[in-house]
Amino acid sequence: CYIQDPINDEIIKVIREFIEAYHISVYDEESHRGLIRHILTRVGFQTGEVMVCIIINGKDIPHKSQLIRELTKISNMTSIVLNHNTQKTNVILGDKITTLWGQEYITDYIGNVKFEISPLSFFQVNSKQAEVLYNKALEFAELSGKETVFDLYCGTGTIALFLAQKAVKVYGVEVVEDAVEDARKNAELNGMENTEFIAGDVAKVIPGLYEQGVKADVIVVDPPRKGC
DSSP: OTTSOTHHHHHHHHHHHHHHHHTOOBOBTTTTBOSEEEEEEEEOTTTOOEEEEEEESSSOOTTHHHHHHHHTTSTTEEEEEEEEOOSSSSOSOOSEEEEEEEOSOEEEEETTEEEEEOTTOOOOSOHHHHHHHHHHHHHHHTOOSOOEEEEESOTTSHHHHHHHTTOSEEEEEESOHHHHHHHHHHHHHTTOTTEEEEESOHHHHHHHHHHTTOOOSEEEEOOOTTOO
16 A cells, blocks of 8 residues: 555454454454454654554454564554444444553654643554644634634644744643543643643633633634534
């Protein structure tokens, strides 16, 4: 596949051989049987760090020490985790993560901003093109260092942290609490004390901020499919 990282071919080869050698069952969506549902990989564009996340229909995976041994032979392997999804659904990821080896996250950069990316974090797949997009947003915002910025539907804070480099204060608002926690961690990671991330519905949080006298000079929206 010409658009994915070539290291995925190595990962898939290891996991296919593991499944065949140890007769590990794979998931069937209709019967809701089988253990291994999906393989999710993340590769840091600038750091080269590699994560393998194995989504399973169960609590654990047999012969995992052998699988870890083979996966850790792959260069830059940083994180091997299990994601537990026992629901009868076509949603890829469950809520629970178990770390098998290494860290629960990899790190990568967009521009000069560093991010910790966990299996459940939303992060632009094409981080190089995201940098181009965010630089364009920064250009349009025409920040002089005196502005208050609202980043609405901010997710893990990627755009908010990019804008915080040139704003006096950035407020990020996001309804998914785990994403807000990630955003706060990433702000701390980059020493950006001029950011504040709020968990809640944009339609309720923003009027509340205005009532407190907090007003935006610039508003950036990057909404999900439901839109704003």
